[in-house]
Amino acid sequence: MEIRQLHNFSRIAEVGNLTRAASLLGLTQAALSRQVAQLEAELGTVLFKRNGRGLVLTDAGQRLLAHVPIILRQIAAATRAVRGDEGPVQGTLVLGLPPSLARTSVVPLIDAFRERLPAVTLRTVDGLSANLVEMVESGKLDCSVVYNQPPSDLVEMRLICEEDLYLVSGPAAGDNGKAPPRTLALADIARLPLVTAGNTNVIHVALATAMAAVGLEPQVAHEIENLSAILDLVQRGYGSSVIPLSGVHSCIGNPELTLHRIGKPSALRCSLSVLRPVRTLDDALIEQGTSLISEVVRQQLAVFHANVERSIDA
Structure with a gap:
């Protein structure tokens, strides 16, 4: 898993829409979709499912999302410590x-x-x-x-x-x-x-x-x-x-x-x-x-x- 993937995953989960998340992140929808597919392949599970309004997290996605803020803050703290x-x-x-x-x-x-x-x-x-x-x-x-x-x-x-x-x-x-x-x-x-x-x-x-x-x-x-x-x-x-x-x-x-x-x-x-x-x-x-x-x-x-x-x- 890459830091960038986790950050983008959390943004998709936040807005619930791939197109809107791609716009906020400055990426194309295709590029963001590939990142999600790569992350799901690496984890061996589906993270999002579609409903009538967009994307919602699966149970596995919810479990990952609970860890993402902690991981990102620890990485940020490690970066500050190094600098x-x-x-x-x-x-x-x-x-x-x-x-x-x-x-x-x-x-x-x-x-x-x-x-x-x-x-x-x-x-x-x-x-x-x-x-x-x-x-x-x-x-x-x-x-x-x-x-x-x-x-x-x-x-x-x-x-x-x-x-x-x-x-x-x-x-x-x-x-x-x-x-x-x-x-x-x-x-x-x-x-x-x-x-x-x-x-x-x-x-x-x-x-x-x-x-x-x-x-x-x-x-x-x-x-x-x-x-x-x-x-x-x-x-x-x-x-x-x-x-x-x-x-x-x-x-x-x-x-x-x-x-x-x-x-x-x-x-x-x-x-x-x-x-x-x-x-x-x-x-x-x-x-x-x-x-x-x-x-x-x-x-x-x-x-x-x-x-x-x-x-x-x-």
Whole structure:
């Protein structure tokens, strides 16, 4: 197998049409078709089948596609290692982000990469923290920002900051139809029906652990993984939700949503870290990329914190 064949195979799989893929790759359809035939002959299996709309992967093609991004990233990393520190870093950095940060930080991150690392293309993937860790460990991601994850022998984890958690309530969320106070104790939250991202979600685990320490437990009314859907349910009065600072910032100005600090006895926080595979510790692209990601996320959260606190005090 050649690197070029694998790259072109993944592009065909992405667009699902041989003619369109050939145009994007700057090849003739005949030349691209020959590459596919050569790859299938070498592997001894069919990778694509035709349907009414174009080409779709066979089961064998799906299995190959799962390995291709990892292979291409390893080759790119090997190339960078051979070249050493000559010239500015370049290539593609695939970054995992939790949903709350994906909603608010992608544009600032791309702006920062364009300014500071212009030869680097940033790609982002959304996911829950535990899933993102597994993707970094397996090589499917170059790095990721995650919440409250235990150490691993396969990844290096660097703390970015401690991110505050807030309660978001909707219409008539408090007792007797009254809005809860703007600063809540855990005992106040324990009386509210909550919309959460599930019992294994790191934000819910942080809340449940803090409550358990004072003999309380959360009342989970609905479990929904999608952050936008959670906020929609809160806005419609199905319950309240505990959400990280990066997720509640977009709620400012929404007349149907109210933000509340969590305190008494102390604020509720989650650690936010950036992680990368230990095998990439000498990779300049990932080193500079993760440093820039940490800087931008830290700056964004400082701005968000000031905005949210002003909103609560208004």
